[in-house]
Amino acid sequence: MSKTLMGIAQQLKSADKKVQLIYAFNSTGKTRLSCEFKRLIAPKKDDENQESSFTRNKILYYNAFTEDLFYWDNDLNQDAEPKLKIQPNTFTDWILKDQGQDRNIITNFQHLTNDKLTPNFNEEYFFKDKEGNDVIIKAFSEVAFSLERGDDENSGYLKISKGEESNFIWSIFYTLLDQVINVLNVAEPDYRETNQFDQLEYVFIDDPVSSLDENHLIELAVNLAVLIKSSQSGLKFIITTHNPLFYNVLFNELNKKNKVCYLLERFEDGNFALTEKKGDSNTSFSYHLHLKQILEKAIADNQVQKYHFTLLRNLYEKTASFLGYPRWSKLLPDDKQAYLNRIIQFTSHSTLSNEAVTQPSEPEKKMVALLLNHLVTNYNFWQQEKQHG
16 A cells, blocks of 8 residues: 555554565655654654754654765865865764764775775864963864875875765764664663653665765675664664665565565555565565676676576566465466576586586577567566666
8 A cells, every 4th residue: 555755654663573674776765754754753843953953853864865964175276175064963973073983984984985085083172261261172173195105105185976975974873873772772861961862763775875885785784683683772773775686685684584685666656555565475575686787797698607507597586475476487488498498508507517608699699688578578567667767
């Protein structure tokens, strides 16, 4: 049954699970859902600025609007070096000023990008008070980036890419989340180093994936899963993503009993559906998107090899599982037996270790393209992906 985004938010709030993992195609409404959920859990009060509820109330969230706390100062007229400015907010103040976690943020950022690319925070500035005394103020109001060469020299300050900027902001949030979980894991509130998170109930993470290679993407997902599993306070987590690999790693890393998984869909009338996915259909509906991308690239590059038949068969199996077909061969075109025999021939394991590997002929390579196109064209799931892509 279709619902409004607020209805979907209500559905998430009603679920009694530690983790709710949501897969959705790009432009489906993941970021808007995070905002609706925030309004539901911690509505803005007339006398409260929007940001103050970011950490002190019931929800901590990461989405595209988190990046709005950071903006570039590009003073081209004065030929100034570019700096990433940080708007005043409790989000960064607590983790940087109070907790002094700038070194951990730098380490996390460099691990995702380049160990030579170094953020430089303006940690403090000086002024004299009315009595003429020197006063030191912790600032952390801007950060500049340089490439450290290891010989006490650097490149000068430079403007990093949008992907690197997103990774930097995620590194701040991840470091903050780590500290928050550690604080809340202290069972007695009186013994916690701060009480500003005592009312925190939810963490909503919307698509932290940016321009990462697969190794770093997997590592990010594993580290996030470890962090979530370490939480002992009753904190609940909602994670949305459009990335199949990121979803698949989280699905496998998080405890089965404490999570529920969904597919978020948007319809032409502007309503939405949040459908729970159970069992094998979970792994298939995420992983087969990755298989599809691999096959499409091989076809486009005319690099179809024998192992691509295995991936094609795997893709048919995963799609059949997701759509509820009893056998993957049911998805084949009309002349099913001919296609089935050829696919099985190429995907069967050799019984002789020294048997030569047969390379597919040009007609057989074209068959891979034909069968992939057949799957995309004739089954609702793939049509839906094209609609929402």
